[in-house]
């Protein structure tokens with residue numbers, strides 16, 4: 001299996017000291033939040049130029065759809081101007097799949113979290129193009145958003161699609177789907193809510209399955225299947241990273257667990 005060129009294949013520091021906001025993500029300083037030191041260092045900000053459309057979207061649509069990070073619980077009803085089941089997505093990348101899902105499920109609210117500024121700009125453009133009213137974004141470390149802003153038992157679902165696989169053994173500790181964080185994710189789900197993860201990196205799929213099965217508050221929706229993995233739900237479109245992985249000959253593994 002050939003690892004695809006994701007950020008963890010770049011020169012990534014191996015020490016345990018979280019870096020301050022990496023300076024080279026191609027975004028104007030005014031759009032780059034300050035990322036404090038934290039637990040899992042699951043991301044590095046990749047180099048990537050902001051297109052003029054993305055810059056404009058950040059300026060004009062950002063104030064409407066990007067929720068500020070605050071160390072205080074988020075009031076979903078206030079953020080969306082309605083009461084509806086709310087689904088959180090961690091690491092939406094450029095957001096194409098996110099926009100498609102939000103368009104296909106107008107009855108649900110979606111909060112997309114991403115640190116990569118060009119991705120936030122790109123999804124803001126999709127929100128406007130599609131006239132989406134059920135999607136809000138947060139540009140901050142998802143580990144802190146979950147800890148500080150999401151009330152226990154408040155989410156109908158959580159999506160973690162193609163999280164950075166951190167291929168190298170010495171970087172595996174940077175993977176998002178590990179026991180302590182899964183416990184936190186599960187704590188934010190309402191009973192019957194779901195956690196849906198997908199990856200195209202088999203060793204990470206195996207880690208996800210092991211960690212999710214071991215979390216007592218979650219139940220595998222595919223426990224009757226031969227290998228424990230779930231079929232891709234119809235409403236999850238192929239994502240950008242998934243397409244790239246498929247072209248490299250990777251398989252794809254979906255995991256859907258529900259909160260007991």
Ligand SMILES: C[S@@+](CC[C@H](N)C(=O)[O-])C[C@H]1O[C@@H](n2cnc3c(N)ncnc32)[C@H](O)[C@@H]1O
Pocket residue numbers: 006042043090091092093094113114115116119140141142143161162163164165239240241242
């Ligand atoms: C490999 S990409 C996948 C993007 C998208 N889900 C897809 O399938 O195309 C993973 C994304 O997660 C984001 N990410 C990683 N850790 C994060 C964190 N702690 N908080 C917010 N975003 C994060 C990265 O910036 C990156 O854009």
